[in-house]
Amino acid sequence: MKLIFLTLLFFFIITHDCIPEKLSNKQIKFTKMVGQLIEYAYSKKYSLTFGEAYARTGHCKDSLHYKRLAIDLNLFINGKYMTKTSDHLPLGEFWESLGGTWGGRFKKADGNHYSLGE
Numbered sequence: 001m002k003l004i005f006l007t008l009l010f011f012f013i014i015t016h017d018c019i020p021e022k023l024s025n026k027q028i029k030f031t032k033m034v035g036q037l038i039e040y041a042y043s044k045k046y047s048l049t050f051g052e053a054y055a056r057t058g059h060c061k062d063s064l065h066y067k068r069l070a071i072d073l074n075l076f077i078n079g080k081y082m083t084k085t086s087d088h089l090p091l092g093e094f095w096e097s098l099g100g101t102w103g104g105r106f107k108k109a110d111g112n113h114y115s116l117g118e
């Protein structure tokens with residue numbers, strides 16, 4: 001009996017790191033990261049407006065927008081709406097430094113997309 005308990009305890013300990021992070025914890029982390037990204041953008045004299053964040057439809061099949069783990073941000077520099085992926089590069093690199101995934105790296109680049117992957 002003691003051996004069974006110790007065996008189960010051992011497997012719990014070695015598999016514990018493999019348990020996926022709880023979704024709500026990840027959403028909370030993501031939202032805090034978005035706050036940091038916004039602060040960073042404004043420190044560079046950029047302006048932002050929200051595009052889509054949480055969505056129920058309209059994105060690709062496994063989109064992180066459906067899990068509240070993605071946001072699209074509209075970027076303005078000196079009042080001009082910046083639409084190119086390359087315009088978002090400084091923000092994308094900052095986002096990546098926080099541990100996020102930037103859409104500018106996607107095969108089909110999506111420069112205004114910032115997410116927190118699995």
Ligand SMILES: [Zn+2]
Nearest residue numbers: 070071072113
């Ligand atoms: Zn997006």
